Amino acid sequence: MKKFMVALTGLVTLATVGAVVPATAVNSVVTAHAAHVGPSLSVNAIYSSSKKVTGKATKGSKITIKATKNAKKNLGSAKASSKTGKYTVKLAKSLKKNSNVYVYATKSKTSFYRIIRVEAKKATAAATKKTTSKKTIKKSTKKTTTKKTTTAKKSAAKFTVKTPTGTWKSNTANKYSQVWKFSQKTGLNQYLYKNGKKVKTLTSYATYSVSAKTPTFWKITYAPKNSKSKKTVYLRFTSAKKFKIVNSKNKVISTKAGVAPAAKWTFAKK
Numbered sequence: 570m571k572k573f574m575v576a577l578t579g580l581v582t583l584a585t586v587g588a589v590v591p592a593t594a595v596n597s598v599v600t601a602h603a604a605h606v607g608p609s610l611s612v613n614a615i616y617s618s619s620k621k622v623t624g625k626a627t628k629g630s631k632i633t634i635k636a637t638k639n640a641k642k643n644l645g646s647a648k649a650s651s652k653t654g655k656y657t658v659k660l661a662k663s664l665k666k667n668s669n670v671y672v673y674a675t676k677s678k679t680s681f682y683r684i685i686r687v688e689a690k691k692a693t694a695a696a697t698k699k700t701t702s703k704k705t706i707k708k709s710t711k712k713t714t715t716k717k718t719t720t721a722k723k724s725a726a727k728f729t730v731k732t733p734t735g736t737w738k739s740n741t742a743n744k745y746s747q748v749w750k751f752s753q754k755t756g757l758n759q760y761l762y763k764n765g766k767k768v769k770t771l772t773s774y775a776t777y778s779v780s781a782k783t784p785t786f787w788k789i790t791y792a793p794k795n796s797k798s799k800k801t802v803y804l805r806f807t808s809a810k811k812f813k814i815v816n817s818k819n820k821v822i823s824t825k826a827g828v829a830p831a832a833k834w835t836f837a838k839k
Contacts, residue, residue: 607681742832
């Protein structure tokens with residue numbers, strides 16, 4: 570009879586006991602059997618951002634993490650402290666939200682496991698610090714922005730230009746000058762003068778459209794009469810009655826006008 574009881578006890582000891590454990594209810598789990606014959610095991614909550622698994626088990630027991638119950642490869646393993654029973658297992662890879670992991674505790678050929686559900690990513694203390702730092706930086710940025718805005722307001726144009734409509738005469742360069750006329754009825758007309766005398770009509774009755782990149786930086790697209798091709802010119806207004814010819818980057822450039830040599834042109838409204 571005694572031999573029979575010893576054999577029966579050995580069979581119970583070699584059995585592996587499992588329990589499904591949601592990560593949020595680790596402390597309230599009931600094991601599969603009323604009499605727990607395997608190692609004790611508790612597992613702290615596991616998150617998708619976790620790089621390690623922690624908890625407490627029977628002192629000196631081996632802790633193994635698996636992705637599935639019968640997985641051949643482990644996600645990580647470690648030994649519980651022989652003094653406190655606490656353990657920390659580094660994970661070989663990151664875990665997915667709502668996936669399950671199997672945490673095993675093995676001691677004297679007896680094992681016990683819990684199935685833990687991986688929870689959503691948890692904000693770490695480091696992340697909280699970063700957030701605080703970002704807030705501080707934002708405050709600094711706001712202060713800097715305020716200063717810059719004040720400076721910008723001081724240097725902002727004190728004039729407004731609503732339309733280019735009117736007659737504009739350029740400076741004289743190499744004895745040449747230009748006259749541009751913007752009109753809602755006759756469109757854009759451009760004329761070239763030499764020594765004050767008209768020598769060429771550069772553009773006549775061109776339809777045009779205005780695109781204000783900024784209040785003082787304009788893009789004008791125009792198409793001469795009976796022409797399918799369009800041309801573009803950029804203007805930088807330095808006052809309500811004066812502009813310079815610039816490029817798409819708002820830099821003053823030299824341009825040709827008919828037979829006149831390339832020059833930097835500035836126009837004033839008549």
